[in-house]
Amino acid sequence: MTAALAGTSVLTTSMPWFSIFNNPAAAGNGPSDRVRVGVIGVGSRGRTLLLNLQELSESLNVEIAAVCDTWEDHYQRAIELTEGKAEAFYDYREMIDQVELDAVVIATPLHEHAHQTVDCLNAGLHVFCEKAMARHLDEVKDMYDAHKDSGNILLVGHQRLFNPVYLQAMEKIERGDIGPITMLRGWWHRNTAWVFYDDTGGRGTDLDRLRNWRFYDEFSAGMLTELGSHHFQVANWVLGNQPISVMGSGSINHFDDGREVYDNFALVFKYPKDIHFSYDCITSNRHNGMQVQVLGNDGTIELESNMWFEEFPDDPPSIEDLILSMMEQENEDIPIGGATWIPDGPIRLGGKYLSPEYTMNDTLLYLEGFINFVRKGEAPQKLTDEGYHASIWTLLAEEATKTGQEVFLPEDFII
Amino acid sequence: MNTRFHIIIPGIDDESGDRLFGAVKQEVNRIENKLSRFIPDSDVAMLNKKAANESVRADDEFFEIINACRVCWDITEGAFDPTLRPLMEYWKSRSEVDETDEKLNGIKDNIGMGKVQIDSELKTIQFDSDGLEIDLGGFGKGYALEKVKYMLKDASVKSAFISFGESSILALGEHPAGGSWKIGMNDYLNPGHSLHRFYVSGGSVSTSSNFFVSDNGRLKNHRHVIDPRIGQPVERCCSVSVSAESPVLAEMLSTAFLVSSDEVIYEVMNQYDHLEVIKVDYESGQGIVTEFEQKEADPMVQEDN
Numbered sequence: 001m002t003a004a005l006a007g008t009s010v011l012t013t014s015m016p017w018f019s020i021f022n023n024p025a026a027a028g029n030g031p032s033d034r035v036r037v038g039v040i041g042v043g044s045r046g047r048t049l050l051l052n053l054q055e056l057s058e059s060l061n062v063e064i065a066a067v068c069d070t071w072e073d074h075y076q077r078a079i080e081l082t083e084g085k086a087e088a089f090y091d092y093r094e095m096i097d098q099v100e101l102d103a104v105v106i107a108t109p110l111h112e113h114a115h116q117t118v119d120c121l122n123a124g125l126h127v128f129c130e131k132a133m134a135r136h137l138d139e140v141k142d143m144y145d146a147h148k149d150s151g152n153i154l155l156v157g158h159q160r161l162f163n164p165v166y167l168q169a170m171e172k173i174e175r176g177d178i179g180p181i182t183m184l185r186g187w188w189h190r191n192t193a194w195v196f197y198d199d200t201g202g203r204g205t206d207l208d209r210l211r212n213w214r215f216y217d218e219f220s221a222g223m224l225t226e227l228g229s230h231h232f233q234v235a236n237w238v239l240g241n242q243p244i245s246v247m248g249s250g251s252i253n254h255f256d257d258g259r260e261v262y263d264n265f266a267l268v269f270k271y272p273k274d275i276h277f278s279y280d281c282i283t284s285n286r287h288n289g290m291q292v293q294v295l296g297n298d299g300t301i302e303l304e305s306n307m308w309f310e311e312f313p314d315d316p317p318s319i320e321d322l323i324l325s326m327m328e329q330e331n332e333d334i335p336i337g338g339a340t341w342i343p344d345g346p347i348r349l350g351g352k353y354l355s356p357e358y359t360m361n362d363t364l365l366y367l368e369g370f371i372n373f374v375r376k377g378e379a380p381q382k383l384t385d386e387g388y389h390a391s392i393w394t395l396l397a398e399e400a401t402k403t404g405q406e407v408f409l410p411e412d413f414i415i
Numbered sequence: 416m417n418t419r420f421h422i423i424i425p426g427i428d429d430e431s432g433d434r435l436f437g438a439v440k441q442e443v444n445r446i447e448n449k450l451s452r453f454i455p456d457s458d459v460a461m462l463n464k465k466a467a468n469e470s471v472r473a474d475d476e477f478f479e480i481i482n483a484c485r486v487c488w489d490i491t492e493g494a495f496d497p498t499l500r501p502l503m504e505y506w507k508s509r510s511e512v513d514e515t516d517e518k519l520n521g522i523k524d525n526i527g528m529g530k531v532q533i534d535s536e537l538k539t540i541q542f543d544s545d546g547l548e549i550d551l552g553g554f555g556k557g558y559a560l561e562k563v564k565y566m567l568k569d570a571s572v573k574s575a576f577i578s579f580g581e582s583s584i585l586a587l588g589e590h591p592a593g594g595s596w597k598i599g600m601n602d603y604l605n606p607g608h609s610l611h612r613f614y615v616s617g618g619s620v621s622t623s624s625n626f627f628v629s630d631n632g633r634l635k636n637h638r639h640v641i642d643p644r645i646g647q648p649v650e651r652c653c654s655v656s657v658s659a660e661s662p663v664l665a666e667m668l669s670t671a672f673l674v675s676s677d678e679v680i681y682e683v684m685n686q687y688d689h690l691e692v693i694k695v696d697y698e699s700g701q702g703i704v705t706e707f708e709q710k711e712a713d714p715m716v717q718e719d720n
Contacts, residue, residue: 314630318601319421322576326425331592335599335609339624339654340556340582341418350440 016380025375027061035371038066038104040092042078045130046107052364060371066099068092092116096123103374109213110220114139121146126153126374132225133391140391141413153379155370156387158233163362165306168355178296184277185293186231191286193255203258215259221398222261223281233390234292235277242389243269245408250401254284267397307351416447416555418580425574425591435570439563446559450551463548470541478538487667488528492679495671498526499641500550506638506648523646556583557621557666582622585662586615600656602702610702611693613658621665623673624654642674651698658691684709
């Protein structure tokens with residue numbers, strides 16, 4: 001629980017999940033009150049999630065009761081990280097059969113998410129699944145349906161949903177501080193070959209397909225699912241809507257090493273109220289870094305850098321008087337000089353900080369929320385829907401880049 | 416630089432205005448990135464980090480800046496001194512003067528522009544002591560306006576009014592209604608009224624004060640001006656405004672004159688043409704203005720020079 005979240009008037013319509021911090025589940029300290037979690041997939045992201053869960057273990061009475069990874073290195077690492085206290089498995093089915101759990105955290109390669117999530121939900125477990133939800137549209141829908149049918153929680157790892165900077169930005173937007181939103185712009189630019197494991201024998205080998213799965217069409221849509229989906233979720237959230245359509249184009253432009261996914265793409269999402277969201281991604285130039293800009297008629301919010309900029313900050317009266325004197329062609333003495341004006345709060349390059357808490361660990365907050373929801377047995381539906389729509393539109397964006405067509409949401413996937 | 420910037424160019428066309436404003440903004444940001452001690456990899460921050468242990472090679476621009484500070488320190492007999500920050504920090508947490516405080520005396524011994532060694536041939540800078548730190552707060556805005564002045568001239572702008580936080584003003588050409596720009600000095604005890612008026616065309620006005628103003632506050636003594644002669648903050652609520660052709664000269668001199676004796680002010684005024692100086696003392700509850708007239712040069716002084 002952080003100061004930024006504690007003092008905030010929660011916007012119940014756009015962010016009902018934040019109320020969990022003002023109204024957490026009652027948690028006893030006894031073993032019977034303990035939330036027992038299994039972690040499926042302890043790769044780079046899974047390790048982070050596991051470490052964050054461990055941070056919550058005392059304050060929230062949560063236990064990592066089981067860990068699972070098919071790869072020996074990660075299997076052993078999971079045992080080490082949990083000091084042998086968690087039961088370790090190579091097969092998640094055995095894990096959920098043999099260990100009494102309340103919830104699972106899934107951080108496996110994208111193409112594994114769907115069947116693992118569906119199996120866990122149907123086994124009576126609550127699920128926190130890393131983004132994006134799945135490799136194919138029907139799998140995303142299957143996961144969603146399993147969540148609805150089982151009544152168990154399904155949350156998707158778009159951790160910005162729990163970021164204080166985003167919370168403050170949403171409040172600002174809802175208050176009308178930046179005026180009506182007219183456009184969103186976003187990008188994720190890196191300069192990296194994006195190779196997670198370089199001892200696989202190169203692109204195309206079986207080992208590379210297994211380890212560097214992000215490069216292969218069968219397993220991933222590359223930067224679209226692994227990076228862009230975060231920002232597509234943000235756009236939906238900020239605009240309170242899903243897109244009407246998406247257009248786009250993609251290419252393998254620089255890292256033509258046998259990978260099957262784009263290293264270069266650009267998209268345009270059309271939203272209701274004639275708003276566009278343009279988004280592009282490359283891994284061959286990092287000058288622009290990553291960003292989502294919300295452009296309003298009265299201001300700009302840069303979500304990834306915690307900044308907002310006023311379009312028309314109030315001029316001091318003396319400047320207004322000077323301009324008036326110029327318009328009226330009267331050269332008057334205007335008391336315009338003097339001691340240095342300083343702002344009331346900190347500013348940086350013409351902008352102001354959205355939130356004083358800049359380096360917040362939103363993954364930790366999200367998991368804190370998840371554990372509380374598990375204890376209560378339910379989570380706000382809107383939170384699951386955010387994950388669903390982001391994942392659906394990520395895959396529709398992929399279709400747009402592959403076909404060059406304007407892509408709309410098929411009726412089957414309307415929820 | 417933690418303040419606001421206004422630029423008004425009468426009659427400029429839309430497209431040129433956008434381009435020029437973009438270029439000016441970029442240049443001001445560039446200067447901030449070079450001169451701000453708050454930006455970790457700025458030239459100033461790097462100098463402060465290293466120069467006590469090694470001689471630091473400065474690029475041409477930064478070297479000229481430090482050199483200009485040194486020259487101004489010289490001609491103002493030490494009144495302009497960008498090394499006083501450690502004293503400022505010391506006084507932030509204290510109000511009583513204790514001349515025997517070893518910490519205070521230690522700081523005093525370790526600062527001063529005289530302890531900044533400048534090698535004009537190698538273009539290197541080195542500090543003689545550990546406790547030294549350069550703070551270009553009394554320089555940066557004027558320097559930025561100096562650069563903007565050349566950019567505007569380069570863009571064939573004939574008339575412009577630029578205010579950098581109200582304390583540094585550049586006025587080029589004439590007011591659209593004709594005649595010099597009439598730059599009033601705001602009376603903070605009676606806001607919206609001018610205590611004095613400078614007539615400026617192709618020049619600048621810089622104000623230094625030992626208080627700042629913000630939208631929700633009245634004037635506030637921030638104890639941020641140190642009198643190097645005694646090593647203590649200027650407690651008397653006052654300001655100095657200097658009008659000069661060069662914005663950076665106006666900036667440095669206004670900083671210096673806030674702590675200079677009248678004699679030093681007159682001496683400096685004799686060395687430059689077209690300088691106008693006023694001091695405003697707010698201590699009595701109203702702004703009392705003292706105007707410094709540029710005197711005919713004393714023959715003896717001229718000979719000395």
